[in-house]
Amino acid sequence: MQETKKMNKITVLGAGAWGTAVAIAVAARHDVLLWGRNAEQMAATAAARENTTYLPGQPLPDSLRVTADFEQALSHVLDAGPDALLIAACPVAGLRPLLEQLKGRKIPNVVWLCKGFEYGTGLLPHQVVREVLGESVPGAALSGPSFAQEVARGLPCALAVASTSKQLRDSVVATVHGGNLRVYACDDVIGVEVGGAVKNVLAIATGTADGLGLGLNARAALITRGLAEITRLGMALGGQPGTFMGLTGMGDLILTCTGDLSRNRRVGLALAQGKPLATIVAELGHVAEGVPCSKAVRDLAAKLGVDMPITNAVAAVLFDGYDAAEMAKQLLARDPRNELI
């Protein structure tokens, strides 16, 4: 069997928690450059050899270089031709503006890490990539149950890379798989992206239920019925049912709904205390992806006629001023239905 080529030059665009963690994880085996748009922050990161803003307490390996110079970051991969990997590591809201900067450049490929639907358009990340860069740039989504803090510490983690290009997904596996990172290949980009997006909303729901003291039975029910929502929406959009039972569906859903490292779950815990969204955002210092995603998914599901009561309840509490405990009661009071999708 012919050995798939590893990409030895990697640029990570976006120096938040996840971009930094992925850069740390692959820097042991590849020549990696981490780019962040904030020059002051990148200078501080370079000086401290630690991203004190987004990933405090995780030292950068000596081999990992950092920069705020976009041209330098691009040259790192452009000069290497097809043996290079470009990773976009920003939130969904930043994907389009980030990609706009790549337009007209001969980039070899792009792998994105964001999880959500674009607010306003309701597009999945691969659709945004296609809209901005066109069909000719091979693209892949890298997703799965992965807290940045654990990956940066070198703890075991399993991800899936989804692409319609077999060559790209094989190359990403050959490049990123290794050490304590396992990477599985998958061709269901829609399924992978829908799982990664909607689990954020369901983690807000589960955090809220836990914060309200509704118990472990309620938590298990929310996770399971949440998986039914992911599956219904994902299948309506063309995803494959089996994908939702895998790492990027059930796996990420379990992690994010139950792990207190989750920023989405923490939004739910704060909602249960009756805090308004503006206060939660101010206290957490960022907007968790599930917040805008709940609205995007609610709109999309309504358009497609897909029943997503848990998602609707989360959006109603976040944006329409509904009380979390009241929404829990309303969810329970719904008419019975058959369990299967």
Ligand SMILES: NC(=O)c1ccc[n+]([C@@H]2O[C@H](COP(=O)([O-])OP(=O)(O)OC[C@H]3O[C@@H](n4cnc5c(N)ncnc54)[C@H](O)[C@@H]3O)[C@@H](O)[C@H]2O)c1
């Ligand atoms: N943190 C995690 O554990 C984790 C794990 C897996 C996936 N993800 C996903 O990865 C994505 C990024 O998450 P994160 O944790 O790194 O977020 P973060 O808030 O820690 O950092 C986001 C980074 O993106 C940058 N950014 C935002 N808009 C940009 C733009 N237009 N151009 C360039 N840079 C831009 C910000 O400056 C910041 O450095 C999210 O979609 C998240 O759901 C996160």
Ligand SMILES: O=P(O)(O)OC[C@H](O)CO
């Ligand atoms: O901290 P969260 O809730 O954004 O979740 C991080 C990752 O997506 C978990 O896989």
